[in-house]
Amino acid sequence: MAKIPEEKINEIRQSVDIVDIISDYVQLKKQGRNYFGLCPFHGENTPSFSVSPEKQIFHCFGCGAGGNVFTFLMDYEGISFQEAVIKLAQKSNIPLNIEHGVEQKSQKTSKEYEQMIEAHELLRKFYHHLLINTKEGQEALEYLKQRGFTLESIEKFQIGWSLPNWDFVAKLLKRRGYSLPLMEKAGLLVQRNNGEFIDRFRNRIMFPIFDEKGRTIAFSGRALDGNEPKYLNSPETIIFHKSKVLYNFHHARSSIRKFQQVVLFEGFADVISADRAGITNGVAVMGTSLTEHHALVLRRMTDQVIICYDSDDAGTNAAFKAAELLQQHGCQVKIAQMPMDLDPDDYVQKYGAEKFRNEVIDGAMTFMAFKFLFYRRGKNLQNEGDRLQYIEELLKEISKLPRAVERDLYLRQLAEEFSLSLEALKSQQRQIFYAQKKKNPQAWKPKTNYIAVEQKLLPAYQTAERRLIAHMLKSEEVAYKVKDLLAGQMFNIDEHQIIFTYLLAYYEEGYEPNSSQFLNYLRDERLRAIVAEIAMIDVEQEDNDQVLQDYVYQVIKQQKMMKIKEKEVKKLEAERQKNHLLAAQIAMEIIELRKSL
Structure with a gap:
């Protein structure tokens, strides 16, 4: 694809709100300054996925995924950076002036997969055209209208009709250059014993099945002539998984x-x-x-x-x-x-x-x-045995309810319906609750909607490095101040040092402090996830030189501690070799290093 200018990428990034974009895929709820929801990149029941409207970035505290609006689309939809830019440009009505046909498909997507999608898209349009615009499709169209279908519904759901011919679609696909064995794998054709390919769907009202991106991936065809089965569905393929x-x-x-x-x-x-x-x-x-x-x-x-x-x-x-x-x-x-x-x-x-x-x-x-x-079905509640079984089944279900008010409401319903003592029902319900809790303690833990943010207890130097980077992401002046304070020393964590080096280069190229834009500057997914996590750290209350000096002290202190450990190993080795003069010299060096801490 032709390179998209950096200015255009920034224009597109600034024209969209990451909260609006991600909300199309994840239910987000505001909590404090950020929005939280269930992470789309790993299974969870408690929200740990955070989106910052201020910084225009996201981060999952559960699996570590993170980035900006472009990386979210890349990771969620499995598309390239350029495809994510184009998608957001179209959403924002920003022209890119890229020639038609220069887009390349994502490297993640196989050629066979794309050809199957293209063939389904072609046939969806073809079947729809046959239904709406041809004499042959009139019978099917009238049937649908009699069933209450409006033209608006038919258009919205792209309903169509397939010809009764045995091989019209097979010939059409062949003329368009598609491999017939591949189209059979796609579920559009069937191969006879003699090797001949015929259409899977014939004389049927065609309902296209779409994936979550709106691409046609399968069909369901309803018979018009009483043929069985009444509904014929596409088989499972590499593009269509019913589950x-x-x-x-x-x-x-x-x-x-x-x-x-x-x-x-x-x-x-x-x-x-x-x-x-x-x-x-x-x-x-x-x-x-x-x-x-x-x-x-x-x-x-x-x-x-x-x-x-x-x-x-x-x-x-x-x-x-x-x-x-x-x-x-x-x-x-x-x-x-x-x-x-x-x-x-x-x-x-x-x-x-x-x-x-x-x-x-x-x-x-x-x-x-x-x-x-549900539990009443198949029971004769006039029968004492059935009645007792029914009550016990419901008491088990009532025991699972988290709120006392709910439990009380349904227990009263039971007591009233069967003229039972409310206290007796409550007593039995408590017995069931504790018996089930003892049997499976995990299942009875109360559910919470609080945000599950894993509190990692990091070493002081690692926390210091992360908070220094968080400060540097907010201010170019602070970045160069930290560089001077380090005086040629490096961060202890390799990834932190690489991010620091990239950040200085980013500022040297004239970019303004912007976490979301810096994520575009980085090309390594691992580094982007680390930056997204660090950018979420709130350092608003730490805006003074003393804080920076304290953090830099922790970084340098760790390096001295590592040197002390190395010298202690060398001192032990010198003593083992009975080189007491060298051992004494190393001991003096260790004392000097400890004094400097």
């Missing part, structure tokens, strides 16, 4: 951020129907149970989740498991109950969008209220 994809996440991200809530559906058709009803923060799993990865992705965006699955046994069980998983990841979960034999798509068709929003989504119950219904 990692949430349908509509790329569209819903901004609404999730706006409403601080996500609605989780069981299938993509439900998401589209809900979108027509004004529920724009809906996502869905892709024919699989909710996974750890799904839960992590959702938790980074919000801690408020409404689950809206079908009300049959399979849907109810799936909702329960999904809610438990999300709760383990720190989410507040509600369950939107659908009437029996209706999925969200059917409900919107039958009762309309407004009723779906007001009665189903807004009327969602707490997870605990859902458990009252």
